[in-house]
Amino acid sequence: MQPVHKDLGQTLEKLRSKMAFFQKAATHPGLTKEQIEWINKKSLMFNQVLTSLQDSGSQAQEPASVMAQSLITNIRKVKREVLGWIKFKSTDIEVFRSQSKSEKWIPLMNYLAPPPKFSDIQNADLADINFPCMSYTNQELCQLAERIFKEQDLLTEFKLGPEKLEKIIKRVCLDYNVPAYHNFTHGFNVFQMFYAILKKTELATVLDRTEKFAALLAALGHDLNHRGYNNAYEAKLQSKTALVYFDTAILESMHASLLIKILKDPEIGFFDLLPDLNVSEI
Numbered sequence: 001m002q003p004v005h006k007d008l009g010q011t012l013e014k015l016r017s018k019m020a021f022f023q024k025a026a027t028h029p030g031l032t033k034e035q036i037e038w039i040n041k042k043s044l045m046f047n048q049v050l051t052s053l054q055d056s057g058s059q060a061q062e063p064a065s066v067m068a069q070s071l072i073t074n075i076r077k078v079k080r081e082v083l084g085w086i087k088f089k090s091t092d093i094e095v096f097r098s099q100s101k102s103e104k105w106i107p108l109m110n111y112l113a114p115p116p117k118f119s120d121i122q123n124a125d126l127a128d129i130n131f132p133c134m135s136y137t138n139q140e141l142c143q144l145a146e147r148i149f150k151e152q153d154l155l156t157e158f159k160l161g162p163e164k165l166e167k168i169i170k171r172v173c174l175d176y177n178v179p180a181y182h183n184f185t186h187g188f189n190v191f192q193m194f195y196a197i198l199k200k201t202e203l204a205t206v207l208d209r210t211e212k213f214a215a216l217l218a219a220l221g222h223d224l225n226h227r228g229y230n231n232a233y234e235a236k237l238q239s240k241t242a243l244v245y246f247d248t249a250i251l252e253s254m255h256a257s258l259l260i261k262i263l264k265d266p267e268i269g270f271f272d273l274l275p276d277l278n279v280s281e282i
């Protein structure tokens with residue numbers, strides 16, 4: 001049997017190392033039996049495809065490369081799904097810790113006062129610029145985000161039912177990655193800080209309801225799908241995203257485009273609820 005082509009060999013090697021994620025994820029205590037079975041099934045299937053690609057030799061170079069590409073896409077999709085299950089019930093710091101190989105990247109939490117129990121959080125706590133966002137799970141942060149939108153009484157104005165709002169916020173949460181900083185906790189932090197400014201300053205009096213709603217939503221989703229790299233790095237890497245946006249405001253364009261994509265998802269259809277407004281106004 002001939003050895004696989006060097007480039008393909010490197011790709012397969014990289015993919016092999018990615019399989020460790022599924023092994024580790026399957027031992028996560030927060031997952032259900034069905035979820036663990038699903039992960040194991042997918043992981044077994046990925047390993048089988050990897051082995052058959054490794055055994056395919058150099059004759060089948062082109063179809064093997066196509067298959068490797070589709071494997072990469074599938075692994076990414078399944079990884080995102082699994083990460084979503086894990087991260088929703090955890091804080092981003094816990095998820096980051098469970099995946100980090102190096103202690104030095106673990107963020108520090110230094111709060112002067114112990115954080116309030118989730119069930120004790122008052123609206124006044126949410127309007128505090130020192131609100132300890134990092135102490136709560138993503139699911140809890142989603143519930144707090146819903147509470148802020150409701151407190152601002154923006155739902156009836158935009159004919160947005162509570163179920164749709166919940167769906168939008170959860171999708172935003174799950175479309176964040178879990179790097180050390182640019183994760184959903186950070187998105188929530190900026191959103192909650194904007195809310196605090198609305199409550200504590202005169203800003204609320206100069207913004208109309210559309211502007212308030214758009215600003216809150218934009219704050220929550222402002223770093224969607226951030227991988228922890230800056231624009232210069234993405235450009236140098238010639239990443240897929242850098243090529244899509246032609247090196248112009250790469251990350252900012254991606255974050256905005258993903259947020260609009262969520263709002264336009266047929267399951268959400270946010271813009272259909274706004275007959276009097278247009279997309280650009282939001």
Ligand SMILES: [Zn+2]
Binds near residue numbers: 182186222223
């Ligand atoms: Zn940010």
